[in-house]
């Protein structure tokens with residue numbers, strides 16, 4: 372058997388997705404856009420009590436009807452418009468599987484969340500990329516042009532965008548929703564930090580789908596994402612979904628999140644405050660150019676070699692994301708907004724690394 376004769380060329384050609392491998396000296400983890408606050412002890416105890424009631428010998432509730440109901444209330448939509456997933460990554464995969472074949476592939480802006488492209492390719496979809504304009508907003512003319520010629524089945528957009536942190540303009544998104552023959556997936560992984568959402572547009576457009584996740588809100592370990600969209604789409608996606616995609620522990624954690632949603636919302640507010648401080652601190656450093664952010668991370672370009680900055684920060688146990696990719700993202704990095712101490716350690720280390728490089 373020759374493995375490479377059996378595996379699709381697109382998969383063979385790919386590098387594996389580089390999920391971070393942390394070195395032993397890790398002190399500050401600002402590379403994955405997680406919530407910096409871990410669950411407080413009294414709350415953790417309550418969650419563990421609820422988990423102790425799980426029947427470990429039984430399958431989880433199939434299709435998670437309880438979560439559909441609870442999160443429909445949380446998002447302010449009808450019960451049959453919500454579908455939970457094993458992280459929103461799973462929902463992206465389901466969309467790519469279900470919408471494959473009839474028309475023509477997946478359209479994404481560039482730069483965008485890298486998983487759209489990886490998942491689309493792995494599920495056998497063609498991928499089309501359209502660069503963002505100079506303000507990191509959508510280039511509507513170019514996107515509508517591609518849509519008119521290629522008829523993509525899915526357009527993926529993040530609101531706010533990752534890794535740039537900005538919100539695309541609504542008019543541009545609506546123009547794309549109106550023009551596309553397929554579905555437009557608006558990924559709101561970071562919307563809580565922006566104070567904005569396109570959920571109300573679901574009433575207006577039946578080809579709009581919105582993704583949410585608890586991963587950036589304090590529950591990354593539990594892998595919980597939600598798709599919100601018209602019920603006819605969800606009926607079809609439910610056929611593609613694996614029967615028990617949300618395990619019993621994650622179901623308990625999701626309900627717990629709803630019960631304590633105010634505590635989680637308070638943490639979001641605190642992160643937003645820290646974001647503004649971190650932005651100002653970065654702006655004060657010579658040779659660092661941060662972009663305003665509506666998410667829980669900040670995108671910045673460096674006058675210096677960001678590979679060196681990354682290596683030196685890592686050596687100090689401080690992890691950020693190095694996005695260095697010429698021409699557009701040459702020497703660009705992304706830092707997650709952490710708590711007070713984490714942000715201070717990061718800024719201190721960054722200053723000292725830069726003064727070494729500049730010297």
Ligand SMILES: *Cc1c(COP(=O)(O)O)cnc(C)c1O
Nearest residue numbers: 458459460484533560584586596
């Ligand atoms: C983190 C992230 C996701 C993945 O979320 P999971 O629910 O953890 O799978 C999806 N979209 C964007 C834009 C993200 O940044």
